[in-house]
Amino acid sequence: MFSLRSILGALSLAAALLVAISPARAEKVAVTDVLGRKVEVETPVRRVILGEGRQMYFVAALDRDEPFKRVVGWRDDLPKADPDNYKAYLARYPGIAKLPTFGGMKEGAFDIEQAIALKPDVLLLNVEAKIASDEASLVEKLAAVGIPVVYVDFREKPFQNTEPSMRLIGKLFGKEAIAEDFIAFRAAEIARITQRLAKAPNLKKPVVMIERAGGYSDDCCMSFGNENFGKMVEIAGGRNLAADLIPGTFGTVNAEAVVAANPEVVIVTGGNWSAYVPNGAWVGLGPGSDLSEARRRLAALAKRPAFVQTQAVRNGRVHAIWHQFYNSPYQFVAIQEIATWLHPELFKDIDAAATLKTLHERFLPLPYEPGYWVTVESRLGQ
Structure with a gap:
């Protein structure tokens, strides 16, 4: 026969086990x-x-x-x-x-x-x-x-x-611990740029024109004010051409203003917008993109009237970067790549592709594929 004490003990143990195995x-x-x-x-x-x-x-x-x-x-x-x-x-x-x-x-x-x-x-x-x-x-x-x-x-x-x-x-x-790990990783990768810039003597900050979604429409030129890609340019050691022309995050700079400012660097944001504008002149960027085709499209955009006579085009400093960096916590990768474009000697050891690959390996379920940026490798103005 089981005693009352042993029965109660077994019931208590069973209850404890149920609590232990039940979801929080x-x-x-x-x-x-x-x-x-x-x-x-x-x-x-x-x-x-x-x-x-x-x-x-x-x-x-x-x-x-x-x-x-x-x-x-x-x-x-x-x-x-x-x-x-x-x-x-x-x-x-x-x-x-x-x-x-x-x-x-x-x-x-x-x-x-x-x-x-x-x-x-x-x-x-x-x-x-x-x-x-x-x-x-x-x-x-x-x-x-x-x-x-x-x-x-x-x-x-x-x-x-x-x-x-x-x-x-x-x-x-x-998942607070994972969020904090990601935040710390992001901050450390941005600091690799900002700390070095802070120690650089007599740093010359080039004027940069960021064109938002160039080729998405025939209009020129959507851009960014003091936030988003505009802020990324500033953090990377450049001067955003549109900073004083666009009061908010997003806006438009007319072609005449671009010509007058004569930017030293042009950066176009691009993506695969075949679902929105299948016949658009946009620069297709993103994981696994065709970089040869992206480069061809970027070269064509650089020949538009707003850009063709600029220092950037004459000196072969025309780039495109994945548009969706503007809408994700991955901005730090864009900052690193932009920094290498603006100050190639200062950041010659920075490999933004390696940073993006590390991001995928540490945090994301998909493997890294290249295709997030491209440069026109010739002086189009000559």
Whole structure:
């Protein structure tokens, strides 16, 4: 016969074992998003809607073994804006083809009823969706059914908001240690440039024209103000031509202003935009891109009236770089490559491709493929 004490002891042991093998219970915590909003979310979140597919650039680093395990829906921009990375993810994780997709908030194409039906623990939105989401009363409608919304930012003010965004998503996912590891890696790689520049005597900073998505349309010239790629140029030791011409992050510089400024370096951002502008003159860059074709297209863009007479073209200092560095926490790689273009002697030992490869090896589920930048290797003005 078993004694009452032995039975109670066995029951206590069984209960303890059940607790030990059960998954951790979600805990409601207050987080602060990049807009300063206090939001209560049950963490770690298990069901997430990505308000932009390119948020996977960081989400994949947090859940490297199963990067889509929490994603129950996402905006449809990744296969359109970055089809090369999308195809690589699709080949490895074919199930993503069945993930519910959303249009953009700014386009009025976000389906609120579909979002509610997916029962997410949180919706991640980029800050540029804020005005449209306010107009649609999105936050209030989702709050009424217990779905919180948090805002992140890797594009509008990335040098203010990238680290807080990474910390926020890391906290939501219960992956704070990985987020901090990534943040430290990013900061150290930027410091390799900034510390050396700070010690360089009599540094001459070349004037740089950054053309945003050159060849995407026939117009010239979209560019950046004091943030995003404009800030990357400054951090890399250059002077952004458009810094005093564009008051915000994004804007346009007319061709006459480019000619008058006579930039010493021209950098065009490029990507695979075949889904948006299949016959465009854009420079196709990204993982596995055809760099010979990219170089040919860049050379053609350099012959437009705004650029053809500039010092940059005459001296063979015309470059193109992957556009999506502007919308991911990978900006540090772009800073390194730009620094080698602006100050080749000072940074002759910097290998941005090796840095990008290390990023993939340490944090990302996809292997590194080259194809992220290209240079016109001749003096087109001669």
